[in-house]
Amino acid sequence: MSNITSESALSSIATPVIGLTFFAVASGFLMSLIPLSLAYFAISESLAPWLASVFYFGLLIGATCIQRVIKLMGHRRAFILFLTLVALTVVVMLLLPNGLIWLAARFVAGLAIAGVFVVVESWLLMADCPKKRAKRLGLYMIALYGGSAAGQLAISVFGTQGMVPYMAVLMLLFLATLAPLLLKGGQPISHELQTINRKELKLINRPAIMGCVVSGLLLGPIYGLLPLYLSQATAFSQHTGLLMASVILGGMAVQPFASALSTRMSKSLLMAVFCLLGCVAVVGLLESSSLMLMALSLLLLGASSFALYPVAITLASDTMPVEKMVSVTELMLLCYSVGSVLGPLMATSFSDASDALVVYLGVCLTATSIYMLIKSAASISSGQKPITG
Template identity: 25%
Template sequence: MASVVRSTWPLLLGILLLMVGNGMQGTLLGIRGGIEGFPTFQMSVVMAAYFGGFLLGSLTVPRMIQSVGHVRVFAALGSLISSVLILYAAAPDWVVWAALRFVIGFSFCGVYITAESWLNASATNETRGRALSAYMIVQMLGIIVAQFLLNTGDPAGFLLFIIPSVLVSLSFTPILLSAQPAPAFETIKRMSFGRLYRASPLGCIGIFLMGGVFSALFGMSSVWGAERGMSVRDISVFVAAIYIGGLMLQFPIGWLSDRMDRRKLVLALSVFGTLVIVATVVMQPNIWWLTVVGALIGGVANPVYGLLLAYTNDYLDQSDMAAASAGLLFINGLGSMAGPLITGWLMGLIGPDGFWVYMGVLLAMLSTYAGWRMTRRRALSAQEQGNYAVVTPSATPLAVEAALDEAQSGSETPPAPAQG
């Protein structure tokens, strides 16, 4: 791992700064929206717009890169991000914010795709797995650091919007000045949704549901905290706990998934998440217990997404993985756009607990469907399964394709697609 970090540190440093900037703006908007007095549903539209922009970016940015090249796309989208981060504070209107969030979601997707293609090209077959792990860890660390930077200024002022703008601008320096040449880039062909569903019904339905959980959890946490009357410090601690839980539990759950029926693990985690949410709504815990809850739910949301990707991959030829990952991420994007909107509607209807009710219902639906699918298809042996890939729900198609390919090639005897 040390040798990988030494060879890719400019790129990893740039990604770290990018994620700090992105992590700050997401949480800060929820807090600032409460200060401006925006209704919950209006803020849910603002938060959903990011996922809409991200989805559009995943479909169109690869063609932009092919047309004008990595460097131009990277620089143009980076400039957009830096500008939007300042405009939030200059134009505190929810309609303007929604438009800006759409632009910033599109732009962040583009810079991630570009950075990930550089990382993928700079790694060898022997180091690609470690490089991807380092990349995912740096992403999570950046968002965690961002939450604590929120306590350095007044969310009603300009400073907390200036800091992420500066960090994003600085992030491009090590990336663009690195010695690595821009790699060749090929667009990813897509698999029909019908074929994808026939390969793995649980993968398709599960990833749609987890897209809703992820976007509600990571898009609406600060809105929920502001409506509940939590301080900036408490909101930042709660959101940081979500990412810390996701980071810590990825690897032990991944280890388990390579040694048992992945559907059982999906079922167990979704039932566990549902029970945690029910207990939270009933007990109304204080901030310290909420921190534990955040870590547990984050520890469920991130690994379950990777589990569903790995499970789907078990039923595909290696040549189909890229097309399937693009299709699954599109399904995830549709679920992600709906998440904040439905959460905001529920919070307006029943109060802050709507935040938890929505995620609890989705996790309960996932556990029910996973249990039913276990009666419809035989379990795979550990030898028939591919390896678990550490992938976050915010990963781009390029990162997912690379992670799945690395997981498949990391097996001593790559499995053939399972039948049944």
């Protein structure tokens, strides 16, 4: 086994998981807080989709250059750097409440959060077998989405107006930084990291790339626009925080199932199944007449949308050695970011109807399900093993 996997056979994953959990709470709260607090800071709410898109554009640019930082500083120090940079963008937004400044700050935050994701994902994916990688990534997704759900619930605790919610975000980011500061062992050895060459790009499964792109097309609007949709276009505006938490909780709850099933069946077929469940959720949202049905539909929407990325990234890593894991996570994050940049803009231009966002999500899920079913059938007919998609 390559010594890149860890400094010892039992490398610690406590640092990335603990740090990620606090970061996820802060990030989940902040993503919903920003569009809901625009009016308080006298910034036009029409800027909301642009703030979401510029953030994901920063994520896209960041995904192209993180490996060099990790190779230079190591995973732990890079983790500290990126978390600190996210916190600084929040401070700038508070001190300078201006539309252009906020756009610039969210772009820089996207760069830094790309670093957080690549550091943590590659740290956990540097295992010596696909099954262990799937389990670790499942743990990563539970921490990420569980923290994000708690962040949505923070809306009810801290509100969305004034400085207090943003101070709470800064405190959570500080707690996230304590993990890599205090827990110094178990990080992967970074000097042996290798990049993916052009020939190896052809080995990456196309459904893996498509799964990451579609994940961005779905999650960009879900994070950036769904809070506004729930607060303005539904009868449940007073329950926006609870309903957004339902989305994230659905994403968290599905992770153990996605992790277990991804090693037992075709990953492209699994993504098709999740997309079909998402279509059911969209119908439920359009027909919701009660808070319970709305919450259940959003729970199912979260489960289907948030399951795509971990399944896709494990599919991409199946054919790659551990030395390539940072490059794999960069590439998959790049694909996700492309979708995330386009998603909010496509959703807002899709239609002028009040439920345009939900219809857009339904179209994306339906088209992806058809694509994945075709790819799954093609791989079975060509005699490929189901586990590779």
